[in-house]
Amino acid sequence: MTTTDDAILIRTTINGDPVTFLSSQRDSLLEALRERLNMTGAKEGCNNGNCGACSVMLDGRLVNSCLVLAAEVEGAHVDTIEGMADGETLHPLQQAFLEEAALQCGICTPGFLMSSRALLAENPTPTEEEVRFWLAGNLCRCTGYDKIVRAVLKAAGEMNEAR
């Protein structure tokens, strides 16, 4: 990675681990994650805020990492799809996506998982309509959404039983 004269050192926390990296001031958080930190879970779909494939959590809020500057995460907490499973144990949402076949090509999946997890953290018992409204910022070209919605509702049910 070439270091340009606009490079800055960024100290942040990603999935609970302190991370320090060098970034260009013009990089987005998505570019920094994928190209500087080799965390390629967040995907680039549109690069303009419309598709949600790049969704991550920034200080506990769902954001599009393509619409965040890497420099903005100095001192912040970032959570990405890489931190979703607990070791070898999948998160109930990940498990439900597999069981309900809520993905085909999979490029939208990390974004849907991050977004769905944020939904269930705020509203553990969403209706189908609430799931669809919440996920409106995530686009999927393959599944037609029904299976994704079903998977989210299933995971919500299972997570509530486990509580």
Next chain:
Amino acid sequence: MQAVKYARASSVDEAVTLLRDGGDTARVLAGGTDVIVQARERRRHIELFVDIKHIPELTSLTHEGDGGLTVGAATPLYRIYGDTEVVRRFPALAESTHVIGGKAVQGRASLGGNLANASPAADSIPAMIVLAGVARVAGPGGAREVPVAEFCSGPGRNVLQPGEFITSIHFPPPAAGSGQAWERFIPRNEMDIAVVNAATYLAFDGDVVTEARFALGAVAATPLSVPAAAAAVIGRRLTDETIAAAAEAARQTATPISDMRGTVRQRKHLVGVLTEHVIRRAVERARA
């Protein structure tokens, strides 16, 4: 993307200095949901981003003793529509902010950004206009106030002078027994730019309208305040006739263009429909 430098301001004065010294190519960075896209697509030449989100007062939301509301210009939208007092007392503001982008956009996007970006279709601006919102501005010459209704000067243009930025937006207390509503038409269910949006605020003495404000978006070069619609209802009872008169006045005021989202004819029609809708919903709220 072109923007080369990022600076985090920790106070209003620091932001003013950074913006003034940065000149034309320095831009405020609030939620970044407009400006990062513009920088990437090179629609604006930007050399310095001044991040205002770390100035404490810029992300505050305060209900004042007299019932007024002050929203820090960079407060993310989810905190506005997620505030139960805003939902109860400023429902038009809650409605308009709840549908700007999706959840990930709402985690970052701000009222100050929606206003300063000055899109003719910006969803929160008509709501802010009818709520008599006033933008509090800081700059090299000191602080000043600009009514939201006078803030936009053209598509993507506003009245801010070099070095100036919005620190907060203030709303006076809505009158007891008043009602307000905001609505937009889009062909999808969510995540789309308004074909038309409309808002109203109505105050009453008994059944008689004593105060009225109307505003429209996506039907002119800037979001529009519509005094002619207000004149059609002030001093009157709201009947089918007076409501139709307000809708007609709004249609007369609108000067839309035809584009990919809608034609002049469709937009004019929608102005009438939405104006009626918001009046009826504001009346319901006033009576509730």
